[in-house]
Amino acid sequence: MPGPVGRVLAGRYRVVAPIGAGGMGVVFRATDELLERTVAVKQLRLTGLGPVGAAQARRRVMLEGQAAARLHHPNVVSIFDVVVERDEPWLVLEYVPSRTLDRVLVEDGLLDPLTAARVGRDIAAALAAAHAVDIVHRDVKPANVLIGDDGVAKLTDFGIARVAGDGSMVSSDALVGTPAYLAPEVARGIAAGAASDVFALGATLYKAVEGAPPFGTVDETGLPGLLGRVARGAVHPAVRAGPLGGPLARLLETDPAKRFSAAAAVEALSELVERQDAPTEVLAGPIPAAPVRSGARRPGVRQGAAGAAAECSSGCRWRSSPPC
Template sequence: MPVIADGLIAGRYRLQSRVGVGGMGEVWQAFDERLSRVVAVKPLVLAPGLSDEQADQARRRAIREGRIAARLQHPGAVTVYDVAEDDGRPVLVMEYVPGRSLAEIIAERGTVPAAEVAAIGAQVAAALAAAHAAGIVHRDVKPANILITDDGAAKITDFGIARALGDVTVTANGILVGTPAFLAPEVARGREPDPTGDVFSLGATLYTALEGRPPFGDGDNAIAVLQTVAAGQFAPSVNGGALGEVVAQLMRVDPAERPTMADAAERLRAVAAGHSPPAPTRVDLRPLPDAPVGPRSRRGGPAVLIAVIAVVGLALLTLVVANRPGEPDQATTVPSASSPPTTAAVTAEDLRRAVAEYYALLPEHTDQAWTRLGPTLRAAGQEQYEKAWKDVKDLTIFSAPRATGADTVTVGLEYTQESRGRLREVHRLVLIVRDGVLLIDADHVQSSERVKEGGPKSEKKKEDKEDKEDDDDGG
């Protein structure tokens, strides 16, 4: 159904003029008659010929888009205010940002000076770092999705194909999402997008602003562009100078060699200020002092069960730690930075123990868990971190922390999230050292699946509930 320019959406948003086209519909400037403010609205426009089931899926995708984007509150990201409904169609209501897209600026000017590009990139990288810390991957970072205001502020918009890590895929039937010219090579080859893909896409976006063309071309044949992207070969930037070096780091073909988005923001800020970008951080890990987790009483209230399972030969060792609410375990407090460990190198056991101790604090003692995070995961702020964990219940480690590199650990988690149900995930954590303390600086979800109700885990949850009721009755 076409949108009428003077129409009223959801009984309160008066459409005024069309300002653009997004991945799931047109974007309009509108006036919120209830709150007396200008907003941007994006009504869902269904493609012709969809079956009832496909149309329903499209509506659900739009609602999910709004729910995911609304998690992010950052000055460098367009804020989603509401997900309204009008005549059965979901409508996203967003912050209205007067200005032009970076794509329009590039089309008009050809190339953009390096200092200006660095300033834009630093703002966008900071917003995306906050998104990654909140578990959101944008998946479509490109010039058209970066808005530049008249005073030079940059905002990333259109999380329309973004997905929260662990959520179901946004597209149906394996349809490719993202703009091929700005995809990371591993995504073009079929790998699931993750934060490292956003890092590459930001690099490709900045490259385009510097050189006036995308690194892999922008021909009409999307398949041909996709094949070029998958090969990962492009000409180095010639207009970037120091910024070109940073862009090259963001666009490394191996995702493991790219900086984190928070690190990218730091390097871009340095270039924008006229300084040399900081060298890539070399991880020099030192372990935490011994901090054994002692047993605690299970009685007296709800418990968080942490099961750390390690297989040694044919032996299966299960360590169960139950946290009493409101009573932090003093043995797991992060040591003072004034007394750093003296061991020069970290062992796999040090990495495993640091991760196990971190999850032993969650989801109840988020204030202590926060002190064990590095700068990347702290980018969104402690309030956002605690808000995210507030929705998590019954956290269990089903697969023991396993060191997979000099600074990485893989761990299997199972937990209940009130808004999404029971989830079973495998996480890859990156650890760094600050003031002699091991900190978790990045968290990548490698796999995620929902645990069906009525399965073994559901029965276990039921048994735990019954045990709690027995405890409360004094049994």
Template sequence: MSAEGRLIAGRYRLQQKIGSGAMGVVWKAVDERLHRTIAVKQLLLQPGYTPEETEEARQRSMREGRIAARLQHQNAIVVFDVAEDEGQPVLVMEYLPSTSLAAVIDEQGVQPPMRVARIGVQVAGALAAAHMAGIVHRDLKPGNILLGENDLAKITDFGISRAIGDVAVTKSGILAGTPAYLAPEVALGRDPAPASDVFSLGSTLYAAIEGGPPFGTDENAISLLHRVARGQFEPPRQAGPMTPVLMQMLCPDPVDRPTMAHTRDLLQAVLDGRPVPNAAPGAGAGWQRQQQAPAPPPPTGAPTMAYQGGMPSGGMGGGANPPTRVGGAAPVAAAPAEPRRGGKQVALWIVAIVVAVLVGVLAANAFGSGSNQGAPPRPAPKPAPVAAPAPTTSATPTTSSAAPTTSSQAPTSSATSTKKQVTKEKLVATVKKYYTLVPKELDDAWKLLGPSLQSQGKERYEDFWKQIDDVKIVGEPIQSGANVVVTLQFTKDGKKSTEMHVLGMVANTDGDALINTDNHT
């Protein structure tokens, strides 16, 4: 291990140790050729490595330098050079006098949502550029965000990042990433993708606002991984205008998350005081384009996996994993490539498909001309029941929209399960309908509540709404997994107040969406 004052590669003079991580030790140093202050990261090997493992770690560090050097962004630490010291590589990087976001949280406690938004928009900009270059960070956490003067934020430590399309050299069984900030699909054993970085950044920003990551912390990494894999977390309580952004970033299914570029725009909207749009619809196509653009096509017959919320058959950390494919319906094996067909044959297939579609439409019209014409199709029977948490009484009933009770937990199962599909549009439509019924048509509104909110009793429910003159939705509700985030304006005794509510949704036995929990900020 090099000591203070040692000269590396004939030009980099070590001055003092300034940090350490899973893969190395970082030194403040001086480039004696260019006369500038730099940071030098040395590879850190654990005792007992075999020669093969030592070589693997050396290649990993070389790969880190190649990946990081591809990224040039004002909010990312620049890698200047990859040198060698006694046969081992060292990274020569930009030096930024700074404090990590982790240290800021430890010293100052929770941070104001607007400050977190300013930090987040900078980091999201750098990561959007990284994703465009085919780079996935893999280990986003507060310790890897450096804050300089005037809250200048820079992302660092791409040491366990993975270039899309590059050859993976991760040793079988090594967990790449900090469990508390991993995305659910990564905890399930999938390879990280750009969507995984979005979730990890959301977890990081959540921790800065709420004081801890969404899934908490646990010295037992396996126990924590299981919590992450389930994708259930406490909705933010102190996030204010950041709430809808965090809920979109923390969607359990990667296809429902915004891209990193969309995330940057959402955070900028918070800073500008503008309504936060819902970037989730259509985000899946954006992820597929972003993943396909920089990467070469996979070998013929290579398997691709889709995240479905269950443990893959191979378990966690079982060697090289298939890439995460977002937006798919089920794990499938890609069929061998067929020979390219001639233009004439393709045209005949197109004509056949069009004819089949027309026949199907005519048949549907013919069979649908009876008494059920115009009725929406009913979902498949028997949804998986969703366990509802016990309600807790709110001390200030006027701050609860669905009822004077709130639940501090998110529903324990998604209302959009694979056994009984409840569409995103249906979740939002139920919320919109509910707030057209209250406070006047309470009998019909009561039918749209789930078992948790109905457990308060209808009499208390009616007493609460008798105090409210009017309520209306401001902007567009935002669906996030089994939750719908909605901004409400209440009118009472001529005075107006605005609140943001996170509504936990469930499905009843008929497949209809119900409002089961209500958390408000």
């Protein structure tokens, strides 16, 4: 069978070029010839799956469409349509000029803590919106986070999402997700919930700043060893997180009851970003005896990850250790 490039799906979506691939499918840039806009279309990988595997893959695409259709949020990749062409379902998605977070980490290197906090704030907002309509993503990881050319992060791939009370979704009893990003309670056999999505977000940010997931990888001890570390909550201490360390620890709490909710994570990460972005008044010497005129300001600098401004007894403010 010829490749899909050049095909017109459902009489309106002309496939233009491949733009990405994952374990379950290939994503192409396409043109919606009816609305005259660029979209993305996702084709399943069915080769080698067999009849049962192919049926499950088709179901995943339909589930992804049904779950994501309930969400309308700027940090969630929108799904516009599901079409069936030659007995294959295709997802028609919002086209986002972007790279996945895992690709960014490979091509550009690790994120600094403040950039990671911005990504985390965006994805936490996406999760808060999903949880508000009872959707649990269940596979938050760097490969499912898109970093747009504008710097905005979006959550994608709701293929194994679960909707509370909907028996048509993937069984909540199954151990689903990516092992290195699972929450401890999921590795112990408890059904994934909103709290496990938050943990997976924490694991994703940990990977972004530390270079590896918080429990290590399968390569270190094999899958049984990794799942054992996950179940115990044996997180390797973060060493590069800087000002992100506090919020990251709350995202990675072993006890789900002590973990941030997605909404609380948005608040904490937004506060961190705003605090680090805000200009800080830095004076070159002691404050003069005469009062500063109303409205006068000194040039400001951004706080760095190395430390906050300190104030010494004589009134001067310095960026690290006081000189006085």
